Amino acid sequence: MEIRDIESLVESLLFANGDVLSLEKMCEIIEIDKKTLRNIISNLMIKFSTSSRGIMIREIDEGYQFCTKPEHHEYIMKLFQPRQKQGLSQAAFETLAIIAYNQPVTRAKIEQIRGVNSDSSILRLIERNLIKEAGRLETPGKPIIYKTTEEFLRSFGFSSIKDLPMLGSITSFQ
Numbered sequence: 603m604e605i606r607d608i609e610s611l612v613e614s615l616l617f618a619n620g621d622v623l624s625l626e627k628m629c630e631i632i633e634i635d636k637k638t639l640r641n642i643i644s645n646l647m648i649k650f651s652t653s654s655r656g657i658m659i660r661e662i663d664e665g666y667q668f669c670t671k672p673e674h675h676e677y678i679m680k681l682f683q684p685r686q687k688q689g690l691s692q693a694a695f696e697t698l699a700i701i702a703y704n705q706p707v708t709r710a711k712i713e714q715i716r717g718v719n720s721d722s723s724i725l726r727l728i729e730r731n732l733i734k735e736a737g738r739l740e741t742p743g744k745p746i747i748y749k750t751t752e753e754f755l756r757s758f759g760f761s762s763i764k765d766l767p768m769l770g771s772i773t774s775f776q
Contacts, residue, residue: 607718608642612628615628623667648658654774656670657671662756690726690727703766705736731751731753
């Protein structure tokens, strides 16, 4: 199969899937090795970013997804006429940062770090699909553990959790 054919297949798979599609799944479908496909997708990403197309390919947590270019955000928002979403509170940002940097983490650990009850912040972050339950600890009471979601990565522009800035380099959440 020629590279153009593989590129076309990748575009079709990403478009049809709509959400993040793992490299592994694409390799299985196309019947190609990971290294070759990763190189082809990297070249496709460059082609999309250097052309005047309205979409791009983003790498998110060992997978890929078609996304609109950030500079078209205000026009996309007009298309969907979203209801006004209230921004996250300072407490929710604090809770989200604790989860992002300590995941997987329990509510008790979050509250230990923050020093206050975090129930409402955790609930709001779950509602926004920025965090999710990631199982339970095998300790008395079997507390729920939380971690960030792909939506968190997408919302904050990270490819993976490894892209979070070093804690010492953060000056403000705003």
